[in-house]
Amino acid sequence: MVDYGIPFWSNNDFIIEDGKVKVNYGVCPPIIDIVKQVREDGYRGPLLIRFPHLIKKQINKIFKAFNNAIKQYHYEGSFRAVFPLKVNQFPHFILPLVHYAEKFDYGLEAGSKAELILAMAYTRLGAPITVNGFKDKEMISLGFIGASMGHDITLTIEGLGELETIIEVAQSMGKPCPNIGLRIRLHNGGVGIWAKSGGINAKFGLTSTELLEAINMLETSCLLEKFTMIHFHIGSQISDISPLKKAIREAGNIYAELRKMGAKNLKGVNIGGGLAVEYTQHEGEQDKNYTLEEFAGDVIFVLMEIAKNKKEPAPDIYTESGRFIAASHAILVAPVLELFSQEYTEDALNLKEKNPPLIEELADLYNSINERCAIEYLHDSLDHLESLLTLFDLGYIDLKDRSNTEVLVHLIIKKVIKTLKHKNHSDIIRIQKEVQERYLLNCSFFQSLPDFWGLSQNFPVMPLDRLNTHPTRSASLWDITCDSDGEIAFNVKKPLYLHDIDIKKEEYFLGFFLVGAYQEVLGMRHNLFTHPTELSILFDDDGRYKITNIQEAQTILDVLDDIDYDTKEIERSLKQRIEDSILINEEERKEILGQLYIMLSENGYLRTVLNGEK
Ligand SMILES: *Cc1c(COP(=O)(O)O)cnc(C)c1O
Numbered sequence: 232m233v234d235y236g237i238p239f240w241s242n243n244d245f246i247i248e249d250g251k252v253k254v255n256y257g258v259c260p261p262i263i264d265i266v267k268q269v270r271e272d273g274y275r276g277p278l279l280i281r282f283p284h285l286i287k288k289q290i291n292k293i294f295k296a297f298n299n300a301i302k303q304y305h306y307e308g309s310f311r312a313v314f315p316l317k318v319n320q321f322p323h324f325i326l327p328l329v330h331y332a333e334k335f336d337y338g339l340e341a342g343s344k345a346e347l348i349l350a351m352a353y354t355r356l357g358a359p360i361t362v363n364g365f366k367d368k369e370m371i372s373l374g375f376i377g378a379s380m381g382h383d384i385t386l387t388i389e390g391l392g393e394l395e396t397i398i399e400v401a402q403s404m405g406k407p408c409p410n411i412g413l414r415i416r417l418h419n420g421g422v423g424i425w426a427k428s429g430g431i432n433a434k435f436g437l438t439s440t441e442l443l444e445a446i447n448m449l450e451t452s453c454l455l456e457k458f459t460m461i462h463f464h465i466g467s468q469i470s471d472i473s474p475l476k477k478a479i480r481e482a483g484n485i486y487a488e489l490r491k492m493g494a495k496n497l498k499g500v501n502i503g504g505g506l507a508v509e510y511t512q513h514e515g516e517q518d519k520n521y522t523l524e525e526f527a528g529d530v531i532f533v534l535m536e537i538a539k540n541k542k543e544p545a546p547d548i549y550t551e552s553g554r555f556i557a558a559s560h561a562i563l564v565a566p567v568l569e570l571f572s573q574e575y576t577e578d579a580l581n582l583k584e585k586n587p588p589l590i591e592e593l594a595d596l597y598n599s600i601n602e603r604c605a606i607e608y609l610h611d612s613l614d615h616l617e618s619l620l621t622l623f624d625l626g627y628i629d630l631k632d633r634s635n636t637e638v639l640v641h642l643i644i645k646k647v648i649k650t651l652k653h654k655n656h657s658d659i660i661r662i663q664k665e666v667q668e669r670y671l672l673n674c675s676f677f678q679s680l681p682d683f684w685g686l687s688q689n690f691p692v693m694p695l696d697r698l699n700t701h702p703t704r705s706a707s708l709w710d711i712t713c714d715s716d717g718e719i720a721f722n723v724k725k726p727l728y729l730h731d732i733d734i735k736k737e738e739y740f741l742g743f744f745l746v747g748a749y750q751e752v753l754g755m756r757h758n759l760f761t762h763p764t765e766l767s768i769l770f771d772d773d774g775r776y777k778i779t780n781i782q783e784a785q786t787i788l789d790v791l792d793d794i795d796y797d798t799k800e801i802e803r804s805l806k807q808r809i810e811d812s813i814l815i816n817e818e819e820r821k822e823i824l825g826q827l828y829i830m831l832s833e834n835g836y837l838r839t840v841l842n843g844e845k
């Protein structure tokens with residue numbers, strides 16, 4: 232059985248059973264059943280399915296890991312955490328998160344005014360709010376308003392200019408003043424493709440000279456008592472634990488030094504996010520070299536040692552991990568619309584009474600392939616292909632011959648792969664790149680997997696059923712945008728194999744997993760494809776599930792309205808053109824108008840259905 236690397240990436244959130252991928256919770260529903268149920272209600276195109284129980288699982292996991300490490304080392308500080316809103320601000324993610332957060336006083340992190348408004352509205356009093364990113368006077372005032380609501384809110388200063396503004400606002404707005412955090416610039420930078428957040432040339436943070444100046448400014452404006460936290464973030468998806476350990480050691484020492492300089496209310500070290508998610512489907516290609524438990528243990532241990540050596544109290548530890556919390560909760564399901572070389576079947580073969588000798592020979596090869604001669608025949612057929620194409624260029628064979636050649640060679644390759652399916656012959660592996668099948672998916676990678684497009688981030692992908700059947704086609708995936716970047720190419724090092732299906736007779740769905748972090752809000756409307764239809768799966772206490780929060784993808788008119796078109800004018804103009812056209816007769820007019828209006832009120836994804844189906 233091909234398991235699509237599920238043991239590497241799924242954390243047991245999803246399992247394979249009876250040839251289907253199932254949600255490993257409650258009654259363990261097969262995802263394909265959920266998809267079919269939703270499609271029966273008329274929803275077409277891609278689906279984004281949320282599993283809120285996985286948000287709860289991740290929150291529980293991170294608190295458990297840190298609290299266990301605290302117990303193990305008899306650490307005297309506490310563990311606190313916030314969810315960084317930039318990772319996913321969508322309500323059907325955030326509302327369940329805030330609900331599950333209560334038990335832990337888990338808070339929210341905001342990086343903009345709009346996010347801060349969300350944090351102030353949805354964080355429970357008592358849970359922390361942290362505010363990062365560049366801030367103007369208005370945003371700082373918003374922080375003061377949050378503090379006067381009773382929120383435990385910390386404004387993290389990214390530069391001295393911001394501190395000046397805080398002092399100004401504090402003087403004009405008076406009490407209560409939010410807590411102040413200082414973002415420190417570490418010389419131990421981040422690693423990986425998201426590394427720009429850390430290091431000496433980082434976009435954010437105060438140098439040690441600026442830190443000294445900041446303490447000075449806080450002291451003279453009587454705000455030093457409000458300085459409670461230092462903060463750093465060395466980048467997302469940290470693959471290697473060692474730079475993180477160095478960063479924590481550096482930050483721990485800065486913490487102790489600042490306390491010795493009189494920052495007596497400095498009690499928190501905020502280590503930012505960066506906890507990595509394992510996305511790989513292939514052995515030996517792992518994205519990270521540590522476990523959550525190791526991560527938590529290292530953070531606690533390093534800070535404990537520094538506090539002990541410098542005779543300062545152990546700091547409270549804050550994290551802002553986002554990817555780790557959000558990634559697993561959502562999957563994207565894309566219907567396959569077409570296999571491009573589907574036409575290369577025996578039916579497509581149209582041999583003449585008398586064929587060129589090389590074509591006769593190809594037909595013989597095809598009919599007599601067996602395991603022993605498969606590779607030899609494969610080589611012969613590729614030689615013949617080359618010769619026949621040259622003959623075509625020179626005008627010796629016609630288009631019908633050329634078509635027969637292409638069909639026969641494809642048939643031979645397919646048969647060879649099938650005959651040798653359990654052998655890893657190097658020729659087979661090489662040839663798979665040449666004969667990959669292109670699967671056209673009803674979705675947009677730009678909208679739903681933007682990090683694939685922008686950062687070559689791979690997301691685990693697999694068919695939702697037929698997992699009892701060996702997949703034989705090396706696959707490349709194409710989305711329906713007309714952009715050549717909308718392709719996930721076949722990669723010999725990380726091969727993807729899919730099933731050879733007849734899409735005219737049967738449905739085939741691919742699931743992309745771990746898409747719950749960053750993808751939704753970064754997704755772009757290339758070709759005006761919008762956020763897909765989304766839904767949540769909720770389990771009750773008996774483990775039964777229900778489909779809730781269905782939100783259909785935006786209609787065509789709404790998309791056009793969003794980018795500021797006058798949709799009334801568009802409707803008017805289309806109607807006028809139909810009415811004025813001399814190519815349309817009176818009876819057709821009404822029907823065409825009706826059709827057009829239906830289309831305008833549907834989403835823009837393709838609505839292909841199986842033959843015979845309505
Ligand atoms: C982006 C960001 C995070 C979240 O990082 P993850 O890698 O998703 O955990 C946390 N803190 C800050 C300051 C960030 O900018």
